[in-house]
Amino acid sequence: MGIFDFIKGELIDVIEWTDDSRDTLSYRFPDDDKAIKNGAQLIVRESQTVQFVYLGEFGDTFGPGKHTLTTDNIPILTKLASWKYGFNSPFKADVYYVNTRLFTGNKWGTANPIMLRDEDFGIVRARAFGTFDFKVVEVKTFLKEVAGSDQNFRLDEFADTMRSRIVSVFTDALATARIPVLDVAARYTEIGDALLPLINPVVSAKYGLEIASFIVENVSVPPEVEAAIDKRSSMAAIGNMNEFVKYQMAKGFEAGKGGGAAGTASELAVGFAIAQQMMAQAGMQPPPIPMVGGAAAPAAPAAPPPVPAAPAGSAAPATPAVADLLSPAEAAQALGVTESDVMSIIDSGELKAKKIGSAYRIRRAAIDEYLAQ
Numbered sequence: 001m002g003i004f005d006f007i008k009g010e011l012i013d014v015i016e017w018t019d020d021s022r023d024t025l026s027y028r029f030p031d032d033d034k035a036i037k038n039g040a041q042l043i044v045r046e047s048q049t050v051q052f053v054y055l056g057e058f059g060d061t062f063g064p065g066k067h068t069l070t071t072d073n074i075p076i077l078t079k080l081a082s083w084k085y086g087f088n089s090p091f092k093a094d095v096y097y098v099n100t101r102l103f104t105g106n107k108w109g110t111a112n113p114i115m116l117r118d119e120d121f122g123i124v125r126a127r128a129f130g131t132f133d134f135k136v137v138e139v140k141t142f143l144k145e146v147a148g149s150d151q152n153f154r155l156d157e158f159a160d161t162m163r164s165r166i167v168s169v170f171t172d173a174l175a176t177a178r179i180p181v182l183d184v185a186a187r188y189t190e191i192g193d194a195l196l197p198l199i200n201p202v203v204s205a206k207y208g209l210e211i212a213s214f215i216v217e218n219v220s221v222p223p224e225v226e227a228a229i230d231k232r233s234s235m236a237a238i239g240n241m242n243e244f245v246k247y248q249m250a251k252g253f254e255a256g257k258g259g260g261a262a263g264t265a266s267e268l269a270v271g272f273a274i275a276q277q278m279m280a281q282a283g284m285q286p287p288p289i290p291m292v293g294g295a296a297a298p299a300a301p302a303a304p305p306p307v308p309a310a311p312a313g314s315a316a317p318a319t320p321a322v323a324d325l326l327s328p329a330e331a332a333q334a335l336g337v338t339e340s341d342v343m344s345i346i347d348s349g350e351l352k353a354k355k356i357g358s359a360y361r362i363r364r365a366a367i368d369e370y371l372a373q
Contacts, residue, residue, distance in 0.1 A: 016043035035090030141208030173198035
């Protein structure tokens with residue numbers, strides 16, 4: 001081997017990289033401590049960008065095509081190397097290939113719940129996950145902030161880092177957008193598109209990347225919040241509480257066809273209510289509603305003897321009203337419904353009741369008035 005063949009073997013005259021891995025983001029061309037020949041050929045394929053680095057500083061950038069490395073087409077490197085009159089000798093520089101194609105189907109997700117301020121639920125913890133597609137758009141920023149001087153920077157090295165950064169940006173963007181949690185769960189595609197203008201400026205400036213598509217596949221809240229949502233849906237389905245209570249009473253009648261306790265209680269309560277209305281219309285004193293529990297109602301007492309008229313000038317004796325009062329539980333037994341149903345119509349103002357301390361007492365006349373509505 002002659003001296004010229006030896007020298008030629010120590011120079012790089014063709015620089016190219018064929019990517020067959022499908023998961024490599026950047027690749028540093030191996031020079032094996034060889035110098036690049038003056039006039040060497042640089043081959044850059046589609047979806048590739050080449051960045052020269054000289055003594056730690058960024059030099060020239062090349063897009064797809066075949067390039068001859070001369071003073072004319074590497075002006076930045078010429079300036080960095082202080083080649084005032086051009087160069088005719090080999091030179092040393094690091095050559096980085098960056099893959100600029102679209103990397104699709106990358107998964108993201110919140111490792112821990114994120115805290116959100118929601119107008120419906122106040123402060124709520126939420127988890128989210130989905131997929132995103134990205135590509136490198138700022139080669140220098142990407143090499144400086146992400147890949148560094150790695151010989152072969154692959155997607156699996158970047159996945160965890162990118163996932164955490166995407167989640168951080170997503171959290172900030174979601175908080176800035178102030179999207180209610182209920183709307184997030186209902187409009188995943190719209191929210192992903194709406195968040196792109198908020199995510200991309202940050203990702204591009206910090207990492208030199210562009211998110212082509214951001215897909216939210218699921219947003220979940222803690223079980224107790226889900227239970228609250230279910231309760232709210234149930235209340236919305238019920239609608240008018242008064243009508244709901246009457247519906248439950250009607251169901252009690254249906255159950256009472258077989259002689260059940262609930263049906264018997266409901267039938268007795270409504271029967272006495274009808275009797276009271278008829279006697280009130282005739283000018284007679286209506287009988288009180290009997291107490292009905294799990295057993296059959298007791299027989300109606302005999303009519304009391306007439307009370308003699310009080311002599312003129314004397315005051316009529318007061319009639320005790322305590323016996324005419326019912327607790328919510330007793331009213332529920334008389335109506336054949338649950339105590340919570342009675343409390344609901346008391347809270348809504350449909351059934352009048354008197355609160356004594358922490359307990360409610362209900363007049364029988366108030367129950368008659370409610371049933372007559």
